[in-house]
Amino acid sequence: MDLDALLGCVTSSSCLVTQTTSGLIVGMLLFMVAAGLTLIFGVLKIVNFAHGTFYMLGAYIAYSAFMFTGSYVLGVLAGGLGMAIFGVIFERVLISRVYGANVLMQLLICYAVVLICDDLVKIVWGPDFYAMGMPPAFQVPPLFIAGGVVPPFYIMLIVVALAIGGALSLLLGLTRIGKIIRAAAHNPNMVSALGINTTLLYSLVFAVGGMLAGLAGGLAAPVRSLTPGMGFSILIESFIVTVIGGMGSIGGALIAAVVLGLIRSFGTIGFPLFTEGLMYIAMIIILVFKPSGLFGKEIV
Amino acid sequence: MGRIFRDIAIGILAIAVLAAVPHLIPGKAFQDFVIRCSSMALFATSLNLLVGYTGLSSFGHGLFFGLGTYSFALLMQRTGISLPMAFIATLLINAVTAVAVGAICIRLRLIYFAFVTLAMQMLMHSIIISWVGLTGGDQGLQGGIPRRVVAGIDLGNQYNLYIFAAVVLVIGLLIMRHIVNTSFGTSLRMIRDNEARASFLGIVVWRVKLTVFVLSAVFASVGGIVMSLFVSGAYPELINWPISGDAIFAIVMGGVGSFLGPTVGTMILLLLNDVVTRQTEYYGLALGIIILAFALGLRRGLLDFITERLGGRPAGGIS
Amino acid sequence: MKPTEPTRRTVLTGAAAVLAAPHIAGAQAKAVRIGMQATFSGPLAQSGITHRNAIEMEVDRINAAGGLAGRPIEMVYRDSKSQPQEAARVARELVNSDGCEMLLDAESSAGSFAVQEVVRDLGVLCIHSSSETSSLTADPKYRVASAFRSSRQGIHDAIVGGAYAAKVADARKLTKWATCSPDYAYGRDTTAQYLEYLKHFKPDIEVISQAWPKLGQPDFTEVITKLIQARPQAMYTALYGGDLTAFINQGNIYALFSAMQVFSVNLADYTALTAIKNLPPGIATGNRYVVTCPDTVANRDWGEAYRKRFNEYPTNWSWQSSTGMRFYEGAAKKAGSADPKKLAEALRGLTIECPFGVDGTVTMRAEDQTVVGYAIGWGTTLTKPPYVADVKPADWGTIFELETEWKKRNGFI
Structure with a gap:
């Protein structure tokens, strides 16, 4: 456990930016898999x-x-x-x-x-x-934002994943087929x-x-x-995401995926040897207090 | 009462047959098979107490199988206690753990119960991997299990271990069989069929669920002990998620509605594993096709299928 | 083999004698069965396959030259699916049911320890050709009389890597170090040992950050950003295979490799070198297997012969299994027999000619029954074939000296 390092990170803008974007990118790709699930x-x-x-x-x-x-x-x-x-x-x-x-x-x-x-x-x-x-278009040096390092390729991934998530919500929310x-x-x-x-x-x-x-x-x-x-480790993490978010809730999956990404990116600084265990603990705690996940419907 | 005596008689007969087989068929593969079968069948049958009899689908039952291998192997390696004492202590450790884990898990329902048990197992797996000083981490407990002698019989000897495994399996199955045939077993089935009605009829649902959770954990750990003796140690793979998967596949393929379904399923899975891996390195492809044929062809476990064909209704079962 | 219990023995004496007889009484030309188990499925399938490729080459060569003391070799391959309990079962089955007289165990670390216990129980002759965990043969607690090792060892890599890194660090004043290794015994042990020897040769270095990604983790981004945050001057990594490829590809877009000098013990293996599309130049790497280390005709020829036959370059696993088979061959020659007991006797201290030896030979050191004298060195990456330049083989004198010290410190001798 290295709480000093964690504290040092959350109080430095460069570390905060870098780790947050790295958590987001892990989370967004996870969200795309979990959303389908x-x-x-x-x-x-x-x-x-x-x-x-x-x-x-x-x-x-x-x-x-x-x-x-x-x-x-x-x-x-x-x-x-x-x-x-x-x-x-x-x-x-x-x-x-x-x-x-x-x-x-x-x-x-x-x-x-x-x-x-x-x-x-x-x-x-x-x-x-x-x-x-x-791809050659992305073989470019990373950007520096507020002292943090952010690769353009990952900005693209986050934007694309958000766009797809947005399109999915629109499809479900506004179209006839979505209503069905x-x-x-x-x-x-x-x-x-x-x-x-x-x-x-x-x-x-x-x-x-x-x-x-x-x-x-x-x-x-x-x-x-x-x-x-290679699908296996993604599967396990997607399940954690869908269960935490509430099975059936796409918004819940988005939030849970981002939370999981952030647990990973900051966990690796604060608890480098127990990041995985941390994810399971998060899942157990959430289920104990919200037995159907964060946004899931109660099962009766 | 008659039923109990009949079951015991069948058990004794089974042990006698198994004890005789190695004298008729040379080659130790059969003994290895029975030892592994004993371990996995106890584990799968214990899971079926939850799945088939109580309607609790656990994805993380491997927690107790794996904890059984680790606690037994560690007790044998680190303390001077005898094998029977280590055996009993392992059951106690598992019972206590199961009370704690079960108290959290049984609050949840259906698929959430399944996933929270899986999370519990993976948490334990993470702890075992991280606690290198005690468990050897991912390398597993190395150096073998010492002092495998009980009452002058050395379980390091394969034939002795084989007999031991057969006896443990038969006794374990007999006790579990007895459990599901008591009024407690009736309560389990009532909860499975209609929890609200069971509660209305005066069954304290959480207490029954927790009790069966602990009981099944204890029997799973007995399977773990046999496995630990077989591999002479304990490995993280024995507490990883696929081990729970194996037990689930065994009960689904053998039949959740029949008491011996999980045992039959274990035999099918182990045979497939042993035969198919010898023939091809595309083991997954072959096994996958066979499983699909099973699942789509029978749409239920083998023993359930046979029982229904013979006109009976499986005793347990989920729909 | 442990004695079977008396009752069964008395009953079976006659039958057993008949059944066991073929091996003994059969003609001398009866094939010697060697059991080989490895991972042939899942993400690590490549290891088993490239082990087997090399073995097939050696078996064809040895059989063409008359086999083991006149008896042709017949291999029996089994998949253990990377599971230690399957490894134990398969090893027993190979010996008990398939009539294998000896084993070539190509299991990775946890599996090799499971096999070691089977070898202890059955007393069968076995060469481990994959496990790099030093304690398997160094620690007397785990040692078994009939078990040998033909694979490289973590402690050797650590000493050589530490010495090489210290030289580079001295020249370029790299004092702030970070590490990034897989979070399991192999990664942790090799990293600790590497740092120990780096400090031994250059005491003024400082480790400022350590990252431990999971084995097979799909995404290393958070680890990479953590390393970049720490701003070290140099970094050591024990990642390998697909994990290393992903790490380098993901590190590239953060410009990780221009921010610090990276030392990657496992990069110089063709599987990784060819899979990475934009290999950054100048990464320091240990040799897993490259045809230029040792830079000899014998090694080049072997590498090319392998490439011709299997349409890809051999791996580290390949040379280790090849060496294992060569030891069986050499021992049979020395003993004039393929009897496992005599082979075991002959193996202790045996020196054989071998393309992977730093001086054209390798030796099965008698005291701990493990291979020494194989080529082990470091070089730097190029963006194009031959991918690695200036591979300098290490001096075994230094290795022996420091290895002995290490064993003493750990109470192994």
Whole structure:
């Protein structure tokens, strides 16, 4: 434990700026993965344990598309689109068969998909780890803001993630389909009784969730290593985020993701050897006082 | 009463058969298999006390399995007490821990209960990884377990450990079987089926939930002790999240509604693991396809499926 | 092997004799089975695969030359999935069910300790070719008579790295240091040892910040910014593989590598060197495996032969497993037999010709049954192949001297 260092950091503007942006970037990428997870749970009451795999596949597809086209933007879009399609297939072929089944049966099916996809990645791309490399447009020196160091690439990531989060809220809040999705989350039978095609709706939700995870994987590919099984650590953190935020609450996921990012960035200064334990303690404390997460609906 | 005697008789018969098998089939792979099976089956069955009988889906039951391996191995390495004493002390440590953990967890419901138990397990995992001086951190407890002799029988010898594991498994299953057949077991099922009604009928729900949480933790730690003897130590992987996953898959594949479902599921999983890893390095691909076939084909555990086919209704079960 | 209990022995005497007989009574040409277990799945699958690649090369070569004392080698590979309990099970199965007479254990640290306990129980001959944890062979508490090691060791790397860094630090007046290593035993131990020897050679350095990211952590941003905040002049890192790649890619956009001199013990491995797209020049790195260290024809040839066959350069894991197989080969030659007991006897103190030896040979030191004399050195990175320049092999005289001191200090001798 190094509380002096932590105190020193929060009282210095350069450290505060640097660590806050680093917490934000970790948090925003996490939010994109967690948003899909929480959306799927909110509407379908499905806990998608294969969500980390969406992220992994998105990163690999983006990597290949980048290698093929040389364009980072196309790479990211390919990752998002590929995972939207994958999400629909996953929902139609597998998940649709276990709606209403026990959560453990869903867990089993998702686990099987994780196993299969990790090996498929190994077969298609090989067991080596890859790095996409920084797109030339972002191979520039970092900016200095109030004495803190902030790379332009990360500013772009934060802006893009915020934009996507904003678009998602607008979609859910203002459009007709968004209203239907929210209504379905509230009362699926009612939506179905109103003659709305729930099959299409459920596929759509998985497409959006998959796309978000795929985009996150693609966006992160220039700076993170691609290995089979890379989705797992993201999955665990996304679950912490969705549970703390309240399962089904996208706003809650945003706040929890940022909080988690900040715990990591300041925890590494104050408690360098126990950062991970800190995240679990935060989760337990929040659940003890708010048994359905910060913004979750009470389950009765 | 008759049922108890019948169960005990079946148990004794099972031990007798297992004791004889190595004399008929040479090769130690079978013994290794039974030892691991004993450990995991106790663990999975204990989890099913929560999942199948009480309707509490825990994702973090591996906490007690792992704590069992660590407390037992540490007691054997660091203190001079005998193996049976270490065995009992391990159960006590787990019971006390389970009271504390359970008191927090059982307040939560459904998926939140599942995740808070997982967080508890991962917190314990973080502590074990960080407390290098005591636990050896990620390297695990090295140097083996000393003094594995009970009443003149050396459990370092594989055949002895095999018999020990078989006996522990049978006794553990018999006790758990007895527990679910008592009125306490009836309370569990009532809570599972309708908590409000159970409460209305005078069952103190939290007390029953906490009791079964502690009981299941104790049996999970017995599985941990057997594993600790098998690997002669304790490793962080034994308290990491996948170990909870293994137990969950075992009970789902074997059948949550049948008492022996978790044991059958454990056998299926271990067999798949042992056979498939020998054949291919694409173990995940093969196992994943088999699991999918299982889950989508049967849509329930194997024993539940068989019971239903035979026209019965599984005793436990979740919907 | 521990004696089985009497009852079973009496019952089985006849049967067992018949079943066990093939190994003994069979013709001399019967294959010697060697069990090899490693991680072939998950994020670390590459380690098992490149171990196996090297072994296959050696097995083909050895078998073409007549095998172990006339008996061809037959490898049995198993995946332990990076789990110590699986490692223990698989090791037992290889010996008990698959008829392996010896093991080549390619488990990383925790797994190698689990295998070590199996080796202790079964008394089987085993060469560890992956674990770099020094205590596995140095600490008499863990040592087993039939277990050997053909992989490099943390303590050797620390001494060599410390000496090299001290020289650079002296020349460039680098006194403020930071470290960034994975938060597990390997990372913590090697970092502590490295700093110890850095201070031994240059007492006036000061460590101002230490970061401990998790193994396999996807994002190192908060660690990188913490390091930048501390403003050290030099930094040591024991990160490796995909973690190191991610760290360098993420560090690049913070211009970390121009802000301080980085010493990366594990960078000079082709897996990392080729995966990083914009490798910063001038990072000091220890040699994991590069074809230019040792800069000999034998090493180049071996590296090229491997590349031709597997379409990529070998890894640190590859040379270590290759060396393990060469030790089995050399021991069989010396003993004139493939009997594990005789091989173990022959291995102690055995010196063999080897492309990875600093003077063309490596030795299985008798006192702690571990390999010494392998090429170990430091150089600096280039942005293009051959990626690493000026690799200076270290002097084993200094290593031995300081290693002995270290063992005494820890009560190992």
